[in-house]
Amino acid sequence: MGIAAKQTGQPRNRAILRPALVAILLSGTAICAPVFNMAHAQAYSFSNVSVEGNSRVDAATIISYLGIGKGGAVSSGELNDAYQRVVNSGLFESVELVPQGSTLKVVVKEYPMVNVVDFEGNKRIKDEQLSSIVQSKSRYVYSPAQAEQDAATISEMYRVKGRLNAAVEPKIIRRSDNRVDLVFEIKEGKVTEVERLNFVGNRDFSDRRLRQILQTKQAGILHGLIQSDTFVPEKLEVDKQLLKDFYLSRGYVDVQVLDATGDLSRERNAGFVTYTIREGRSFNVGKVSVASAVEGVDAADFQRAMRLRPGVTYSPSVIEANVTRMEDLALKKGLNFIRVDPRITRNDADGTLDVQFVVTRGERIFVERIDIEGNTTTLDQVIRRQFKTVEGDPFNPREIKQAAERIRALGFFKNANVDAAPGTSPDQVVLNVDVEEQPTGSLTFGASYGASAGFGVTISLSETNFLGRGQGLNLSIGSATDNIDSGITFTEPAFLGRDVKFSFSANYRTQEYSETNYSTQALSVSPSLEFPLAENSRLQLRYTLFQDRVYNVDTDSSQVLKDEEAVGSPIGSSLGYTYSYDVRGKTLTPGAGLVFRFGQDFAGAGGEVSYVSTNVQALAERKVLKEEVTLRAIFEGGMITSFGDYDTRITDRYTGSGKIRGFDRSGLGPRDLTATNQDALGGNFFAVARFEAEFPLGLPTEYGIKGGAFFDVGSVWGLDNTQGGAIDDSMHIRSSIGLSLLWDTPIGPLRFNFAKAISKQDYDKEQTFDLQVSTKF
Structure with a gap:
């Protein structure tokens, strides 16, 4: 009587049957054991129980599993139940019950x-x-x-x-x-790759555009290096939500992603995924208004806080942003439990949605406490500061949802869930935060290449959650053909517990310009503070202590460079600021973005360097033709003005490097034609406009190859020292046109530029081809 579990393996395709077979055999043994040993007995009585074969499990424990009292009558069914209890303990490879008169003999064989x-x-x-x-x-x-x-x-x-x-x-x-x-x-077998991503029912957006939305990607020519082309059924639900969000943000309020099916090939080495979509139609915003249902609350105040106008594409995220802005205004005015309810009226005749924001009084519910679990490394305060709400504040479901999104955006956690549970009284809730941490440190080996700069390598050690405090620490050392660039940066995103980012950076850089016959060295230390001014704008304040040097100037170089070498290594000290406005992904027009930056540095508060440097950048882009083509315009400008007895040096001035394609690194700007080397000297001013387009080439999306076209125009000009007018530092317009091949490879983005200079000076140096790659692996 008894059973021994099978130890040697069967083919894996029979593994599913094994638990069932074990269960059947156990059941059969349990039923047959009493029958075979006590075939003619109906009831038993034992005054003694003996145990044999046990070495690790003591006899008392085994007898307790039996559950049979001494001296009482025991039926065959009860004896079978006792046997099952010993077997189900999971301690024994085999169990046998042998009645011997008034003694029940238990023979066990323990698992090894x-x-x-x-x-x-x-x-x-x-x-x-x-x-x-x-x-x-x-x-x-x-x-x-x-x-x-x-x-x-x-x-x-x-x-x-x-x-x-x-x-x-x-x-x-x-x-x-x-x-x-x-x-x-x-x-292990082979990776099951996604052979094909198909869409059914999409009319307004191509398969190519929709594939860009999904987490799942098709296997391409570099499928061996791509992880996102792996077929994982769990990703299908995520992809369905991504597709729905994509359509909703473009006004398709009736969109339905009906199905996402994944089929495997017979060999199970390839997957075929099909998404079934019902698009509906796109709606624009119709009439927009604000009303107040709370006595004493003026709707006009909230009307001024609204950023929505008729005619734009309807987007739930834009509506949500306006609701948040209005509810924040209510808090600033000291109005608690105020909710803004967006009420939508549909106009099918003209394809618009009227939006009315109604200011209402919400339920009087308070946050009793915030409980955090799962954070073994990250401090509680890092998570708590993502909430605008603290214990005792009015409960706002919308703000709690946004706090959960901010926690996920930290990048510290694999999963992060925030739920509201009932508190100790009906007007209290408890916020439960459950997180699952993930590694936040990385050691990165990088490589870069440019036709001008040559090949370079970079080693970077970074930690985005230093000591669990949410702080960032990055140490990098890079070396290229002509330069060495290294630095360390520390960042505290919540300085003094506020939405103020403190940064401290130290950098060391050397460059050897073989084509211009001189070298430069720069050392700088800079602490800074950055904080928000409004919803989409920030201001950075900084102090920089720096030391620059020009050396190894060739004897045949310009006298300007020789004079700058003679200055030595002056120490400079500057105060500066940068204002930035960034609405990428936040505009009322889907697929559009805008970035604007303006900054100034004032050197001269200490040290030997005296100048004012002003820089401005602006970028605008938009996707057109059903979002297949991206149009982009970039404007940059800079001006450096020296004062006192100080003249700007090549380490201060703009060289035009990389600003206008089609020209070499030091190929444009003021140049000393009287020197044997005809050195490029850079300028105190520059202005550049770059216009470019990116478009598909008809190749499969999974290849990651797109085309581009560009037109660049601008100039670099102005010198403090023109050697008595011998150097032409006038503003001469340069321009170029060209084509690009963009390849988004698993090892980094590659860009091949083929450019032709249109407007130039005779002494400018051209560069018709350039390959750039910045990669981390």
Whole structure:
């Protein structure tokens, strides 16, 4: 009587049957055991119970599992139940009950101890990762059921990584002293890639445009390096939501993503995903108004806070942003429990949605407390400061939702959920924050290439959650053909517990300009504070202590450079600011973005350098032709004005490097034609406008290859020292046109530029081809 669990492996495709077979055999043994040993007996009475075969489990424990009282009558069914209780304890490989008169003899064979747990055949997942997910451990009692469960867990880990053909089989190797080695034999199989992403029902947006939205990507020519083309069924639901959000932000309020199906090829090495969409029509915003349902609250105040106008594309995110702005205004006015309810009226005749924001009184519910779980490294205060709400404040569901989004945006957590639960009284709620941390440090090896700068390598060590305080620390060392660039940066995003970012950076850079026959060295230290001025604008204040040097000037170089070398290494000190306005992804027009920056640095508060430097940047872009083509315009300008006895040096001035394509690194601007080397000297002023377009080339989206065209126009001019007018520092317009090939590879974005200078000076140096790559791997 009894059963021994099978130890040696069957083919993996029979693994599913194994638990069922074990269950059947156990049931059969349980039923037949009393029958075979006590075929003619109906009731038993035992005054004594003896146990044999046990070494680790004491007899009293086994007798307690039996649950049979001494001296009482025991039926065959009760004896069978006792047998089942001992078997189900999971401690024994076999169990046998043998009645011997008034004595019940229990014969057990204990499961062996696990000597070691090992993995064979795994290459893609390390032993350490597998050990962390299995429950079978060394010096634990071996359990066949647990080993099977561990095999299923390992298979699931491979499945999540797209290896649907992975097979895992647990096997044991018998050792002395009733010990076994547990070995999981793994056949990893190949990655199941997404062979094709199909869409059904999309009329207004092409398959190519919709594929750009999804997390799942098609396998392309570099599929071996791409992880996002792995077929993972769980991603389908995420992709459905991404598609829905994409359409909703473009006014398709009736959109439905009806289905997302994933089919596998017969060999299970390729997946075919099909999304079924019902687009509906796009709506624009119609009439916009604000009304107040609260006595004493003037709707006009909230009307002025609204940023929505008729005629723009309807977007739930824009409506949400306006609601948040109005509710923030209510808090500033000291109005608690005020809610803004957007009420939508549909006009099918003209395809518009009238929006009325109604100011109402919400329920009087308070936040009792905020409970945080799952953060083993990150301090509670890092998570708490993402909430505008603290204990005792009125409960605002919309603000709590936004706080959850801010927590996820930190990048510290794999998962982050925020739920509201009832508090100790009906007017109280408890906010439960449950997070799952993920690694935030990285060691990065990078490479870069430019036709001018040559090949370079970079090593960077960064930590975005330093000591669990949410602080950033980055250390980088880079070297290229002509330069060395290294630096360290520390960032505190919530200085003094406020929305103020404190940064401290130190940089060291050397450049050897072989084509201009001189070298430069720059050392700087700069602390700064940055804080918001409005919803989309920020201001940075900084102080910089720096020291620049010009050296190794060739004897045939310009006298201007020789004079600047003679100055030595003056120390400079400057105060500066930068105002930035960034609405990328936040405009009323889908696919449009705008960035504006304006900054100044005033050197002369200390040190030997005296100038005022002013810089301005502006970028505007928009997607057109059903968002297939991106149009972009970039404007840049700069001016540096020296004062006192100080003249600007090449380390201060603008060289035009990379500002106008089609020209070499020092190929434009004032140039000393009287010197043998005809050195480019840079200028005190520059202005550039770049217009470019990016468009598909008809190639499969998964290749990541797009085309581009550009037109650049601008100039670099102005010198403090023109050698008595011998150097022409006038503003001469340069321009160029060209084509680009953009390749978004797994190792980084590559850009091939083919440019032709249109307007130029005779002494300018052209560069018709340029390859740029910035990669991290």
